[in-house]
Amino acid sequence: MLTPGTPLHALASTRSLCLAGLCLLGTVAQAASFPSAIDYDGTWRFDPSLGWFVEYDGGWIWSEGNGFLYVTEEGNWDTDGVYFYDHGMQRWFYSDHDAYPWVYAWGDDMGWQKVVTVGSSGDRHFYLSEADRTIFEDGYVVTGTTYEVDSRSAFDDAVAAAGAGDLILVSGNLADTSFSVKNKVVADGYLRIRAADKGSTALKAFTIDNCEGISLEGFTFGPNTSSTLLKIVNSTRLQILQNTFDFQDVENNQNGIVTTQGTADVEIAYNVFKNKNVSATETQSKVSGSYIKTQYDEPQMTKRLHIHHNYFKGIVPLLEGDRFAGDSDRECIVFGVSDSQDVETHHVVEQNLFEDCDGENEIITIKTSYNTIRNNTFHNSLGSVSIRFGTGTEVSGNFFIGDENNQNVFGNDLGGIRAYGSQHKIYNNYFQGLTGNSYRIPILLDSGDTTDSTGGDGHQRATDCEVVHNTIVDCAWGIALGLNYSLTPKDNHIANNVVQNRKNALYYIGSNAQGESSNVFEHNIGHSLDAASIGFEGSDSEVWATDPQLEATNFNGWSIYRPTAASPVVDYGAAGYAYVGVDFEGQTRLTPDAGADEVGGGAPLIWPVNAWQVGPNPR
Template sequence: MRLLFVPLLAAALVVVPGPAASAAQIRVTSLPALQSAMDKANPGDTIVLADGSYSAGSTLSIKRSGTGSAPVTIAAEHTGKATITGSKTFSFAGGVHNVVLQGFKFRNGAALSVPAGASHNRLSRNDFQLTGDGNWVSVNGDDTEVDHNVFQNRTSQGVFLQILGPSDAMAQNVHVHHNYFYNHQFSGDNGGESIRLGLSNHQSYSAHAVVENNLFEKADGDIEAISVKSSDNVIRYNTIRDSKGYIVLRHGNRSTVEGNVLFGSGIRFHGNDHKIVNNYVANSGGRAIVFGSGDEADSGPTSKLHDRPDRDTVAYNTLIGSSSVIDGDGGNFKPKDCVVADNIVKGSSGTLVTLPSGSTVKYEGNITFGGTAGIPSRNVDPKLVKDAAGLYRLASGSPAIDAGTGSYPYAAKDFDLQARTSPFDVGADEYFASGTTRVPLTKADVGPAAS
């Protein structure tokens, strides 16, 4: 006989009812009772763990699946009020699908993993601050959603969130959004990324992941806050501030980096056929956009070397720095058949675009100001004005208005997500006398408490 839990749950917990004959809301007050309830769960059931701190000495196994319209939900009764400590954590069985794990505070030593073969599962509104090393959360299952979590306060090597898959493929269609990545302070040279999307030996596999609307602050565990090592991904609308970590397309091809707002950070890329469009990057030290070094012409499927940038497009971005605002890392294999078009590049001294000699890059429609251009461009004041959110936008009368020269239909929405009118304005911002303007993400927009 099921124990029905009648009182309303916290607002962050959304219960999708299953068939009337089977769906239930079940409240438990111990981990053994939680395991028992999970072992009997039916589609549409919601199991909530009462507020408190619980030491997990054995694995909490999730073996029962829901459906697309009636997931199994395993949740803290109130978001952030049920804390998991101890040496173990939840474990998704292979093949489990349509399960939501929601609202827990993880202060335990074991990493959480969604295995290959498990699909359409969701990690939502959790707080991860683990005591163990390694990768804290690993996603290897297709169609996993990771949203409204916080990953915070780490000093050891390893990543907050690893997305990979089976040995011969990438997890497909993983969606990572509205998470808060905060304070990764690993002091080593490598291996402290906030998100790692793939590995070098997975670079040729398409993932079709979307990483969007996440906030990164103090992402200092690695020079790569988001490290992409797979193909065909979208990294968009994220905010990075107060961090040394960049968005980096380290391995793989055909990814899009779009509409991100970066302060003191930047975008670096290797590989082929990437689109870097509509981003706002303000880096007082320069190097807002970096064409990565080429140690080989084209990486093999298991190579760990740096692939030459080929046929990559950098268009309709607003880039603000000092000198070398668009830069290159060199290497024996220089950027080849790339495009830098219709960007605003504003500096304060020196040469603004400093790609290595021997690069083959098409330049068109760029506006440079505040230093020596270093490329064919219109060297003219773009008339940027700072808005209330600290973003420099086009002012009325800017020479950037209606000045776009190239045809780049994938840049048809500016970084405010407003439809551009032809001819497009140069830079990330399409000028409108009035309308909705975007602001950088803050803590209120992401994490467990956000709407």
């Protein structure tokens, strides 16, 4: 961690640490836009949620747009400490971590909170829970009693006695023991159930049944033969944090987390899901099961999952002959079934890393309505984010990247996003090096084979969807409208996209979608570097064949192509898509550019996700 005495040159290469909403440090930008009254000799900080801060005269100043807020002169804050600000809480946090692990909350609830210290007393990382807005270090804040247990019976006794703010610390050799909490309601705050040794305390399985206010932290589940490692039944306001779900060499069908009945408001964050096997050695049958799955118990359905900062990796592909199998029930995340397509679930999946997730056609399967998939990174993963059923899902700000480092060698299977149903929005996504075709084209608004897919596996044509402000570079295909079935997609808008490839069609319209005037193309750019074709027979105002002048830049360790200042994408975006208020870096769009990147928008606020930012031990 840096202290306020850190010189500006030392901050120049500092990465932002954004953990469950608390963003600490970032890179330094030019200060030319700040008022002259500010002392530029102060130390600068950057928060992606707010902007730039400067240490000034013993206090701190917050910049939001053109305005400034002088935070405080009160409290005699020790300037040798480190200060943080959280926008959601509108509070400052302070840690003098060299002397004692305290955090000071400046706001309505003034005062000190002692933070539990776990492990080394050296440099500490602080997190902020989205669910209860509590700042915590490593193992979170504990305000009540700590119960230390090493057996199932002792655990059950502790659960019966414990309440809000209490901690149950679990240790021992329990890898063959299943635990459960049933009918435990913590109405105010959380009862925290934590591994005494994060990542090393193993349990066979866990069930949370008809509970509220439970936090499960730091355990390892698997490898073992349980059909489900963590089952959540009809429970609300839960946290599943910093756990490891390991499927290495498991030869039976197995899910990681399954939620059922009326479960709601569950935060699943900073976990790792890994090592999904392909088949049972003896029978050679496929080993199915997903990392996270929501079950439909009609009329009940899980709602409002917040899945963030997890590391999903290592689902080995299933082969059919010498080909990658399309459907093997081995997704990373599954929301619902066909019958749940009209249920509005409002799940949010963000800031996760999916790497070498090669189970089937669908990395994420969405079969409910009104969900958000944003700011994730999909690296060398076969298949696509599939909006398979439903209405009103948004997929935005994601990075889909393929390269020569794919752990499983299959030449034409790295996919992007495909959509069926209505009123979906796909925007600000970036695609590079994807080799997929058919169902795994970078962006596919597909045709349909039925007008009512309830109760079956049919496909409803894409209707009233918008594909805007996306960038596709060096992929096998670009954007496709109508491909696999007979019912024509209608009333869709494809606008302000940039596609630059070397082969096949940049903008492909299937035979059953050609001539459908309700589908609108406007202000797209297409550029062939070799043998690619525009693929769209329309006017220049629909697809402009021109060089977008993209250059490779280092973006949080990833090589990402962005337009130069002289690019024709600048200010070329058509109006009418006001919901795309920022670009894929979180920069404001004023007069919008075409593509995912707004040229000259300042320092990035959003980055492609790296492994060091996710999972149980982020840096």
